[in-house]
Amino acid sequence: MMRVYPDQLLKNLSPLKQCYLIFGDDPWLCETSRSQIYQQAKSQGFEEKIQLSQESGFNWNELVDQWQAMSLFSSRRVIELTLPQAKPGAEGGTIFQSLMQMANPDVLLIITGPKLAAEQTKSKWFKTLDSQGIYVPCMTPEGSQFQRWLDNRIQHFALNLTRDAKDMLFSLYEGNLLAADQSLQLLQLLSPNEQIDSPELSRYFEDQSRFSVFQLTDAMLNNSQDKAQHMLSQLKGEGVAMPIILWGIFKELAILLQLKSALEIREPLQPLWGKLRIWDKRKPFYLAALNRLSLLQIETLLASASDIELKLKQQGIEDWTGVSHLSLLFDPKAHAALSHIQLNDRG
Structure with a gap:
């Protein structure tokens, strides 16, 4: 299985694969992974974006038509298909199989959905797509993995935080990457150059008088x-x-x-x-x-x-x-x- 975790995705986007599978329950990781792929695709001429979702009554032929259609703007196209239940069923599985046998360098397929159970990653439809692409599992990191994510984002925003301030952020935001990232962005605006310790951080949260x-x-x-x-x-x-x-x-x-x-x-x-x-x-x-x-x-x-x-x-x-x-x-x-x-x- 070609499994790449979100923090390693950027290094694995050149050359672009035919297909990317973004599955998971963390909104921040899913969104960040999608935008990294879109950015890279755009730089390679994928200008058009088609969004499909397997809601009730979804017609799988629509995906085939989009795959085979000539682009209106003679640019390359990204098709993003959402599988809300991560269950494409027999028909979807067959369609995936035939599409992966018709390689199309002008189409990039992004498939998104909820967290996959281990048995789903062993299913035929998943293996078919995975053989031509990359699976990006977007699960919220916990414990030491969250600590590593937090350290990376602190570095990304070039913030200078003391150990106790980092510990405070960890206890406030473990399990909520969206809110953690928002707070770090605000800290960057408020104190881009000074060192921030935990009393300073407490004052910042109080001053914001924001209801969390x-x-x-x-x-x-x-x-x-x-x-x-x-x-x-x-x-x-x-x-x-x-x-x-x-x-x-x-x-x-x-x-x-x-x-x-x-x-x-x-x-x-x-x-x-x-x-x-x-x-x-x-x-x-x-x-x-x-x-x-x-x-x-x-x-x-x-x-x-x-x-x-x-x-x-x-x-x-x-x-x-x-x-x-x-x-x-x-x-x-x-x-x-x-x-x-x-x-x-x-x-």
Whole structure:
């Protein structure tokens, strides 16, 4: 298997392969890997970009047509295909096989999707594509791997941080590359040349008086609606990117779903706290939400969050009204009154 981790991808983009497989659950790594490939492709005349997604009713012949079509602009083209479930099925597998036998130097195929299980990387469709390309697994680094990533980004922004400041960043941001990268960019703007220690870093975070996404999701879990709505408008006013907010909400809902599913089959929560890395001080937030919300309500919340994300990815619409509505649904009373409402496409 030609597996290349995101931090090594740049070194492996020359010459370009026929196909790149970007699968994983880390939005920052997925996005960074995509843009590195696009940049390299652009420098080699791949000007046109076609985006396809295997939603229900997707016609695989569309991919074949795009593969064989002459470019409108006589430039080379990038086809990006999203597999939301990472399951192309028998038909998709057959199509991949025939495309890989029709090498086309003027087409570059990028396939994106969620994290792959080990058995999926042994499947026929995956091996077919992998034989002509590179697999980029984008899993959020943890522990020493996250430390290495953080050190590299600190170096990238040419920041001078003391050991204790690095430790503080590590404990604040492990598991959230998007937010970590945003903070480092801000630090570069505020203190490009001075050395930064942890008291300085604490002051910087306080001065920003920014409500973090973590505080927002805690307020949602706790059903502190006034607080959550106030924080949302604050985050919007500060220009915090919608993907970061959605990342935080999805993370908490995925945890809630796991905990609630365990409760439904009378499994003890104790082993899950450690596995999901939930500290004692945050347990009350989850317990409050678990006592309030049913499994169906948590699933409804996830479905609503997915709709907002889809609107953002496919139409570029930042639906702040939708996120505000989503926050209200953390209250079961609101579910009865609001969950049937379909939000229209307002930005």
